[in-house]
Amino acid sequence: MANSRSNKTWIGLLAGVQVLTLLALWGGGPAATPAQAQGIPDAGAQRERQIELQKATNDKLDRLITLLADGKLEVTLRKTDDAGRNR
Numbered sequence: 566m567a568n569s570r571s572n573k574t575w576i577g578l579l580a581g582v583q584v585l586t587l588l589a590l591w592g593g594g595p596a597a598t599p600a601q602a603q604g605i606p607d608a609g610a611q612r613e614r615q616i617e618l619q620k621a622t623n624d625k626l627d628r629l630i631t632l633l634a635d636g637k638l639e640v641t642l643r644k645t646d647d648a649g650r651n652r
Contacts, residue, residue: 632638
């Protein structure tokens with residue numbers, strides 16, 4: 566008898582908690598404000614920016630490859646003092 570009463574008590578408590586949870590979800594939560602909505606990143610714009618930056622990097626690498634392939638690379642050396650720092 567006591568076990569049956571205990572089970573009914575626990576079931577009642579769990580049902581009550583579920584009802585409160587549903588009420589909180591349906592009407593208790595604040596809506597997102599425009600300031601919060603501005604923080605959402607635009608994945609498409611981010612991807613476009615990454616593509617632009619990658620194209621710029623590819624252009625720089627193409628110029629470097631052309632310079633190395635043509636053999637027109639000039640290297641100048643500077644004399645350093647005893648401590649190894651440039652003058």
